[in-house]
Amino acid sequence: xxxxxxDSDPYGKKFKSHITSAxxxxxxxxxxxxxxxxxxxxxxxxxxxxxTLKINNHIFDVSSVIIENDTIHHLVSPADGAAxxxxxxxxxxxxxxxxxxxxxxxxxxxEHIFSGIIHEKFGYDNVGFHLSDNEVTMDYNGxxxxxxxxxxxxxVNQVIRSRIPVVCRYPSKEELSTMDYRSKKEIxxxxxxxxxxxxxxxxxxxxxxxxxxxxxxxxxxxxxxYKGGTRLSILCGMRAVSDYIQCRxxxxxxxxxxxxxxxxxxxxxxxxxxxxxxxxxxxxKMSGKLLLIEAEKAVxxxxxxxxxxxxxxxxxxxxxxxxxxxxxxxxxxxxFWKINSTAMSWRYIIGRSSPSDDARDACxxxxxxxxxxxxGSASMVQGNVNASEKDIRECLDQFLN
Numbered sequence: 563x564x565x566x567x568x569d570s571d572p573y574g575k576k577f578k579s580h581i582t583s584a585x586x587x588x589x590x591x592x593x594x595x596x597x598x599x600x601x602x603x604x605x606x607x608x609x610x611x612x613x614t615l616k617i618n619n620h621i622f623d624v625s626s627v628i629i630e631n632d633t634i635h636h637l638v639s640p641a642d643g644a645a646x647x648x649x650x651x652x653x654x655x656x657x658x659x660x661x662x663x664x665x666x667x668x669x670x671x672x673e674h675i676f677s678g679i680i681h682e683k684f685g686y687d688n689v690g691f692h693l694s695d696n697e698v699t700m701d702y703n704g705x706x707x708x709x710x711x712x713x714x715x716x717x718v719n720q721v722i723r724s725r726i727p728v729v730c731r732y733p734s735k736e737e738l739s740t741m742d743y744r745s746k747k748e749i750x751x752x753x754x755x756x757x758x759x760x761x762x763x764x765x766x767x768x769x770x771x772x773x774x775x776x777x778x779x780x781x782x783x784x785x786x787x788y789k790g791g792t793r794l795s796i797l798c799g800m801r802a803v804s805d806y807i808q809c810r811x812x813x814x815x816x817x818x819x820x821x822x823x824x825x826x827x828x829x830x831x832x833x834x835x836x837x838x839x840x841x842x843x844x845x846x847k848m849s850g851k852l853l854l855i856e857a858e859k860a861v862x863x864x865x866x867x868x869x870x871x872x873x874x875x876x877x878x879x880x881x882x883x884x885x886x887x888x889x890x891x892x893x894x895x896x897x898f899w900k901i902n903s904t905a906m907s908w909r910y911i912i913g914r915s916s917p918s919d920d921a922r923d924a925c926x927x928x929x930x931x932x933x934x935x936x937x938g939s940a941s942m943v944q945g946n947v948n949a950s951e952k953d954i955r956e957c958l959d960q961f962l963n
Contacts, residue, residue, distance in 0.1 A: 564634040565598035568611075569730070569754065572667060572769035574600045575660045581617070584648045587637065591625065594636045594648065600658050601636060603629040606767050607691035608670060613658035614641065617648045624656075662695070663769065668799030669698045671728055671758075671770045672780045675718050676700065676796065678762025681744060683714065688746065689791070698796050706792040711785050718780045721761055726774045729757045730766075778802065850879035853897070857887050866894035866919075866961045868912075870951050875899035877944075880911050884942065888915035894961055896924065898947075898954065906950050913942040924961055931957045 567577055579596040587593050594615065601624060604610040610627035615638055622638035629635070640646075648654070670693055677688040680702055690701030706714075732752045733741060743755055745765040756766045758774060771777060778799040786793050797805050817824040820831065853875065860869045867887070880897045887895040896912035910928075914921045925943040928934035932953075936945015947954065 563632040564596060564629075566634070567598050567600045568602050568769050571600070572663075572730075573660075573772075574658075576600075576655070576657045578653060578655055581648050581650055581652045581654055583650055584652075586647065591637045591639050592622065592647065594622075594638055594654070595633060596636065596654055596656075599627075599634050599636070600656060601627045601634065602663070602666075602769055603627040603634050605629055608666060608693040608768050609695065611658045611666075612662050613656065616655040616657075617652055618646060620646055664771075665799060665801055666693060667769050667771045668777050669693055669797070669801060670766075670768050671774070672718070672722075672777045672796065672798035673698060673700055674728075674756060674762050674764055674766070674770070675721050675758060675774065675777070676714060676780065676794075677702075677744070678758065678764065679714050679717050679721070680706075681762075684710070686791070687744065690793075691746070698798070699793060700796070701788055701791060701793050703791045705787070705790075706785065706794075708785060711782055711794065715780060715782050721758070722774045722777045722779060724774060726758055726761065728770050728772055728774060729759075730770055731755060731757075781805070846876050846879060849876045850882055853879055853883040854886065857883050857895070857897070861887065861891055861895070862962075864893070866896075867891065868896040868898065868955070868958055868962075870908075870954075871897070871899040872903055873900060874903075875909075877909070877911070881942075881944075884911050884913040888913045892916050894919050894921065894924065896958075898951070901946070906948055908947050908949075908951075908954070909944070910936070910947060911942065911944045914940070924958065927957060927960075928954070 567574060577598070577600045579598045581594060582597055583595045585593050601611045601613065604627065613624050615622045615624060615636060621641040623641045624636050624638050626637040627634060628637070673691065673693070677700060680686050680688070684704055684706070686702040686704035688700050689703045692699045732754055738753055741755065741763065743763040743765055749765055753765050754767055755763060756770055757763050779802050780796055780798045781802045783795040783797060813824050813827060817827050820827065822830045857869060861867045875897070880899065884895055884897055892915045894912060894914045896910060898908045898910045901907040901909055912921045912924050920940045921938065921943045922940055925934070925936050925938065925945060928936070928947050932947050932949045934945055934947035936943055938944055
């Protein structure tokens, strides 16, 4: 069993401890167990601490920390290339990456405040939690609207500013039996309780800040319906500040690009997108008309017809054109158009009107000759083929009757 120094000293940065075991792992790292450690392992939905161990004047990077049966394993790699295997009894000088630790503490404490308010206000439980270096997600077993989330976010930030102490301790078994606390699972043995008076009481193994004010702020990034409940993504503390700085920077860059004040950027871009969609619709209609004109010019009476275009063509317009030309001619009709004007890559749609024809025959021939991709029904096939126009035409000669 490893003594968990982070329980009593979550703000600790350095420590010393003797090695109890050291062994190589299958992936080339070393598995080091210490008598005591400040390194928090991956546990309770939170990723582990980062840092280094200095052993016999060699520095080892701690790449992963896991816990098994109350024993904490530090998976390390030599930073200086040393291949020396430490021995039991050797002294290890550990140092955690405290910026990373403190960021996790801010975000985890913020999650407790949020989940405590959700539980009190809506009666929902936090049934899923993930805290990584990049995101914090929480899953609740009930539906929350955007308005609900905004209301809770506002309340959380009021709690943060209220400077409420965050108390972490192990109550006695007798005291625990009378306590009303949140827990995502049944826990055997001593239970560590994190209390934020008037806000939340929850079983949790992770380090937390001492006071809610240290969380700084909490910002909800997204909400989505998930497995009958709600999944939220949040950021707290310096992660939220960094996200704001980046978003603000991008907004200013957009406002410069469109030559509008930042406060008008959304409305202006919305109008531009509506105009773009309208133009795309008009272009699509014109593309369809042009396709039909070209198709009617190219069609050969009483023969199957295949036409080629060097430029990108709207797939919906091409499909409509093929359908109309098949009905008009009563024969096979196909359109090929370039995916990339500088390459021999084509998309194709081939259709038929007469039950005596099968569009899949042409598709099969293209696959056999050029390794084309595609498929469909007897009445219409579509896919991709890489070959020159000349070679494709020669391949399809047997259909040009």
